[in-house]
Amino acid sequence: MAVRTRVTEMLGIEKPIIQAAMGWIARAQLSSAVSNAGGMGIIETSSGELDAVREEIKKMRTLTDKPFGVNVAQAFVRDPDIVQFIIDEGVRFVTTSAGDPQRYTGILKEAGLTVFHVVPSLSGALRAVEAGVDGLIVEGGEGGGFKNPKDVSSMVLIPQVCEAVDVPVVAAGGIMDGRTMAAALALGAEGVLMGTRILASTESPVHANWKDRIVEADATDTVFLNRSGPGPALRALRTERTSRLQETGSDNIFAEFADTQKVYFEGDLEAGIALTGQVAGRISDVRPVGEIFERTMAEFDEVRGRMSRLGEGTA
Incomplete structure (x- = not known):
């Protein structure tokens, strides 16, 4: 049945x-698998490595002939010409x-591009x-990643926004399978975004240690950090380090990402912060993206x- x-x-x-546009992770290897499976693959720019991003876009065009997009995470923009890029x-x-x-x-729209903005609140949606x-x-x-410190659950936020706007809504946060996609569409959304489920896929470039921890996790095995600032709040995998940060806070949450490469690609989950959503508690295996989508x-x-x-x- 088509949707x-x-x-x-x-x-x-x-x-x-x-x-989801995961920094350093959402590159051609993973994103082309998403596009080839019939979804919308996204290339990240939050790493700030635009020369590398340019090469990833070129790779995408050799790996897929399907549509794909690029994310601009404004808080991480280093190059003022990123839009022209x-x-x-x-x-x-x-x-x-x-x-x-x-x-x-x-x-972006003047240049003929289609633009979707990520929002964590009704006020943000109306402004967008x-x-x-x-x-x-x-x-x-x-959902995993950077969050609004005044977080609202998907079950409340999605219908609230859908009732207030006329543009199409994509639901994010807690989405990993057909029943959660059906729930999102029942709430008024017309599409879904997957992050943690795709992170724990065969094509995901992150170290097996992270994927294994997602598979082993319960729904309570993430932490919500930095609710009081300064800087953004975020949801991450529960580790000794992030549990400590949950208790003590951080004067500079961005500094906690200094060893991101060790976390993501060397599997040292105590070296930094592994951004992960609560839906990890429902993920029981690592599968190819195509199989996940099917x-x-x-x-x-x-x-x-x-x-x-x-x-x-x-019934």
């Missing part, structure tokens, strides 16, 4: 699934995040719509069929 929404039509994708690379879809949607939306975005990625507090769509169809039969008196 056609404004998100799939607008982006030219087969499945209403977008991949994206335009020059011929990218057609951009997600913007971690900043004011007024900053880049206008110039006012800025002229084509769509929203609405991220509940369950299972997601099959389960979505099963749930949709079961719900349609409820009115007939059979």
Whole structure:
């Protein structure tokens, strides 16, 4: 059973699934697997390594002929010409995040790009719509990564935003399979974003130690850090280091990411912070992206069929 929404039509994708833009991780190896599986692969720029990003975009075009996009995490932008860089690379879809949607939306849309902005609140969603975005990625507090310190769960936030805006909404936070995708669409979303589930995939470049910890995790094995600042709050895998940070706080949360490469690619999870969502508690294996998506769509169809039969008196 096909799923056609404004998100799939607008982006030219087969499945209403977008991949999270994880710094250093969301590059051609992983993102091309997402695009080839029928979703929207995203290349990150939050690493600040634009020369490397340029090469990753070139690789994408050799690995897939399907649509893909680029993320601009505004809090991490080092190059003031990043928007022109994206335009020059011929990218057609951009997600913007971690900043004011007024900053880049206008110039991106003037260049003919489609722009979705990531928001953690209703007020953020309304501001993004006012800025002229084509769509929203609405991220509940369950999700991994940088968060609003005043977090709201997906079950509350997604319908709240969907009731208030006319642009298509992509649900993020707690999404990892067909039943959570069905729930998101029932709440009013027209697509979903997956982060932690795709992080724990065969094509993900991160060290097996991180993937294994996700598979072993319970839903309570993440921590919400830096709620009181300074800097952004975030959700991460529970380790000795992050448990300590949860208790003591940090004067500079960004400094805690100094050894990111050791965490991500050498598997030393105590060297920094491994951003991970609560949905790790529901992930029980590491599979290829294509298989994850196939299972997601099959389960979505099963749930949709079961719900349609409820009115007939059979579950």
